[in-house]
Amino acid sequence: MIQTKITEMFDIEYPIICGAMMWICKPELCAAISNAGGMGNITAAIYKTEDEFRGALRKTRELTDKPFTVNITLLPSINITPEHHKMYLTVCAEEKVPALEISGAPIDKACGMEYIDMLKKAGVKLFHKVGSVRHAIHAEKAGYDGIFAAGIEEGGHPLNDDVTTMLLTPRIVESVNIPVVTTGGIANGKTMAAALMLGADAVMMASRFMATQECDIHANIKDELVKRQERDTTLICKSVNLQGRALINQTTQSVLDVEREGGGLEKIIPLITGDQCLKAWETGDVDIAPMMVGQSIGLIHEVLTCKELLASMAADAEAEIGKLHKKLIA
Structure with a gap:
C-alpha cells in the first residue's frame, strides 16, 4: 500500500484523484472513482443553477460514502458568471464537500478572502491547480491546503509558462510546505511512481478516466x-x-x-x-x-473499469518503486 499525506488527509486507498472534465465529471463517474479507492470529481460548471448543483452533490453522496472533490474554475466565461463562482463556493461550504479543485484565479482574488475563511470553517480542503511556483506560493500564503502542479502535458488549459511536469513538480515541492499533487502526463503506474519520486503526494488525471467503462461518453x-x-x-x-x-x-x-x-x-x-x-x-x-x-493519451491502451484502473496503477507503481530499490542495492 502506498501511503502519503493525501491518502491520510482524506482516508482514501489510492493517491489518485480525478481532474475536472466538462460534461463528464458527474455523480455517476465521480462515485465510481471514489468507490474504487481514489477521489472522483464533480465539475461545477456543468450545473447552471444552485438547485442543480446542490442536487448533484447530494446525488454523489447517495452513490458513495467516500471522499470526492469539486472543481470550480474561476475564469471569465460566456455562461458562468462571477455570481456563479460565489454560488458554487457557498454551496460547497454549506454541503461540506471534502475538497475543492480551484482552477484559474485564486479564490481570494476572484471572490474575496471571506470565501476562503468560509470554506475552511466548513472543513473543506482547498487545492489550487497551478502551472508555476509563484502561484503555488501565493496559494499557500492564502491558506490553501494543497497544490495541483499542472505540467504543460495536461489537457485543458495549462499555464502559458509551459513548464513540464518533470520540472514543475519538484520545483513546487521544494517551494511550499503543503501537499503537492502532480497532474499532466499521468495515466499509469509508471508515471504515478515517477510523480511520487519527484516528491508528489498523489497524482491527478482526467484523460485516462475518459477511457473507463463508467465514463458516460460515446x-x-x-x-x-x-x-x-x-x-x-x-x-x-x-x-x-x-x-x-x-x-x-x-x-x-x-x-x-x-x-x-x-x-x-x-x-x-x-x-x-x-x-x-x-x-x-x-x-x-x-x-x-x-x-x-x-x-497522456499515448499511454492509454484499453478501456477498463475504474476499479481495474486504480488497482492496476497502484500495483504497477509499487512494482516500479521496487525495481528501483533493487537497482540501488544491487
Missing part, C-alpha cells in the same frame, strides 16, 4: 483515445491568452487557422463552445469539438 471517443498517440494533441488559443491542449482534429485545425490569420476571440468562440463538446461526447463525432485531452 464509445467512439474512447476508441479514439486508445488509438491516438502522445503526438496527437496540440496547443490552441495561445494568441488570445486562453491556451488549451486538445486533440488534433478538424476543429482544432480550424482554431489554429483562425489564429494564424490573426482572428480574435470573437472568431474562435463559436468553434470552442461547451455545447459542441457535449454534442461530441453524445454522438461520438471526434471532429466537431476541441476535445481537451493531454499527451
Whole structure:
C-alpha cells in the first residue's frame, strides 16, 4: 500500500484523484472513482443553477460514502458568471464537500478572502491547480491546503509558462510546505511512481478516466483515445491568452487557422463552445469539438473499469518503486 499525506488527509486507498472534465465529471463517474479507492470529481460548471448543483452533490453522496472533490474554475466565461463562482463556493461550504479543485484565479482574488475563511470553517480542503511556483506560493500564503502542479502535458488549459511536469513538480515541492499533487502526463503506474519520486503526494488525471467503462461518453471517443498517440494533441488559443491542449482534429485545425490569420476571440468562440463538446461526447463525432485531452493519451491502451484502473496503477507503481530499490542495492 502506498501511503502519503493525501491518502491520510482524506482516508482514501489510492493517491489518485480525478481532474475536472466538462460534461463528464458527474455523480455517476465521480462515485465510481471514489468507490474504487481514489477521489472522483464533480465539475461545477456543468450545473447552471444552485438547485442543480446542490442536487448533484447530494446525488454523489447517495452513490458513495467516500471522499470526492469539486472543481470550480474561476475564469471569465460566456455562461458562468462571477455570481456563479460565489454560488458554487457557498454551496460547497454549506454541503461540506471534502475538497475543492480551484482552477484559474485564486479564490481570494476572484471572490474575496471571506470565501476562503468560509470554506475552511466548513472543513473543506482547498487545492489550487497551478502551472508555476509563484502561484503555488501565493496559494499557500492564502491558506490553501494543497497544490495541483499542472505540467504543460495536461489537457485543458495549462499555464502559458509551459513548464513540464518533470520540472514543475519538484520545483513546487521544494517551494511550499503543503501537499503537492502532480497532474499532466499521468495515466499509469509508471508515471504515478515517477510523480511520487519527484516528491508528489498523489497524482491527478482526467484523460485516462475518459477511457473507463463508467465514463458516460460515446464509445467512439474512447476508441479514439486508445488509438491516438502522445503526438496527437496540440496547443490552441495561445494568441488570445486562453491556451488549451486538445486533440488534433478538424476543429482544432480550424482554431489554429483562425489564429494564424490573426482572428480574435470573437472568431474562435463559436468553434470552442461547451455545447459542441457535449454534442461530441453524445454522438461520438471526434471532429466537431476541441476535445481537451493531454499527451497522456499515448499511454492509454484499453478501456477498463475504474476499479481495474486504480488497482492496476497502484500495483504497477509499487512494482516500479521496487525495481528501483533493487537497482540501488544491487
